[in-house]
Amino acid sequence: MAVLGAAGRMGSTVVRAVQDAPDLELVAAVDAHEDLSVVVDAGAQVAVDFTVPSATEGNVHALVDAGVHLVVGTTGWDDDSLARVRDHLADRPGVGVLVAPNFALGAVLAMAFAARAARWFESVEVIELHHPDKVDAPSGTARHTASAIAAARAAAALGPLPDATTQSLDGARGADVDGVRVHSVRLRGLVAHEEILLGNAGEQLTIRHDSFDRVSFMPGVLLAVRQVGSRPGLTVGLEQLLDLA
Ligand SMILES: NC(=O)C1=CN([C@@H]2O[C@H](COP(=O)(O)OP(=O)(O)OC[C@H]3O[C@@H](n4cnc5c(N)ncnc54)[C@H](O)[C@@H]3O)[C@@H](O)[C@H]2O)C=CC1
Numbered sequence: 001m002a003v004l005g006a007a008g009r010m011g012s013t014v015v016r017a018v019q020d021a022p023d024l025e026l027v028a029a030v031d032a033h034e035d036l037s038v039v040v041d042a043g044a045q046v047a048v049d050f051t052v053p054s055a056t057e058g059n060v061h062a063l064v065d066a067g068v069h070l071v072v073g074t075t076g077w078d079d080d081s082l083a084r085v086r087d088h089l090a091d092r093p094g095v096g097v098l099v100a101p102n103f104a105l106g107a108v109l110a111m112a113f114a115a116r117a118a119r120w121f122e123s124v125e126v127i128e129l130h131h132p133d134k135v136d137a138p139s140g141t142a143r144h145t146a147s148a149i150a151a152a153r154a155a156a157a158l159g160p161l162p163d164a165t166t167q168s169l170d171g172a173r174g175a176d177v178d179g180v181r182v183h184s185v186r187l188r189g190l191v192a193h194e195e196i197l198l199g200n201a202g203e204q205l206t207i208r209h210d211s212f213d214r215v216s217f218m219p220g221v222l223l224a225v226r227q228v229g230s231r232p233g234l235t236v237g238l239e240q241l242l243d244l245a
């Protein structure tokens with residue numbers, strides 16, 4: 001196994017988790033400005049990428065070419081970048097790539113519950129709350145959550161969300177992800193948190209998940225590492241491995 005972004009907050013946690021896993025062997029730990037050839041030279045079968053949005057797609061294509069399976073937690077993926085990986089994998093049968101915006105089991109369940117509930121509520125908004133060193137907003141998890149909610153609303157033929165706001169300071173209503181408003185909080189002391197607010201006349205359902213420590217992501221990462229080699233092609237979302245899709 002290899003870890004890319006090994007010096008980072010997530011990468012260093014993955015390194016420790018792999019070292020503690022009796023069935024896995026860490027053969028390469030790579031950070032910025034190091035050549036990816038060390039991954040291949042070390043004989044890694046699977047690489048885990050927790051780097052930066054500007055580097056992750058390049059890492060994936062380079063290692064797919066070398067026949068290495070990938071588990072990707074780095075955010076910044078969109079339909080176009082995922083499509084490029086899917087196309088590339090069509091030329092590399094047998095290689096698997098799993099991209100997931102969140103590996104915490106509770107976060108994946110929160111997303112699934114929100115998508116399930118969405119059709120029964122008139123209003124919904126997503127709030128993600130993170131440590132202030134996070135470089136992207138909104139979080140990959142919030143984007144994934146909002147897209148799944150929007151798809152569920154569309155499938156139920158629900159119209160646009162009610163919102164009479166016509167004038168506001170730029171950004172006051174958050175970002176628009178497929179028609180769903182997403183708000184990003186950055187606060188020292190936080191790790192990774194998400195709240196989905198669903199409203200009807202006279203009632204509110206709040207679905208909240210908190211990662212208090214990055215160890216929360218490790219069971220999902222290790223599950224993906226163990227399964228990615230038997231899932232050729234592109235898999236998006238840990239929910240695909242949890243019978244939740
Ligand atoms: N899917 C999930 O469950 C989770 C995803 N994330 C995402 O993972 C990514 C990393 O998050 P953090 O660890 O907090 O960031 P971080 O900034 O602590 O770590 C990123 C590391 O990647 C290194 N790096 C940059 N370019 C590189 C390259 N080309 N090759 C190898 N290493 C490179 C940096 O030097 C740094 O050590 C972010 O996109 C974040 O949103 C974070 C937590 C959970």
Ligand SMILES: O=C(O)C1=N[C@H](C(=O)O)C[C@H](O)C1
Nearest residue numbers: 075101102134139140141192
């Ligand atoms: O940067 C983080 O910390 C996290 N990033 C991921 C995201 O953007 O969704 C997952 C989790 O929220 C932690």
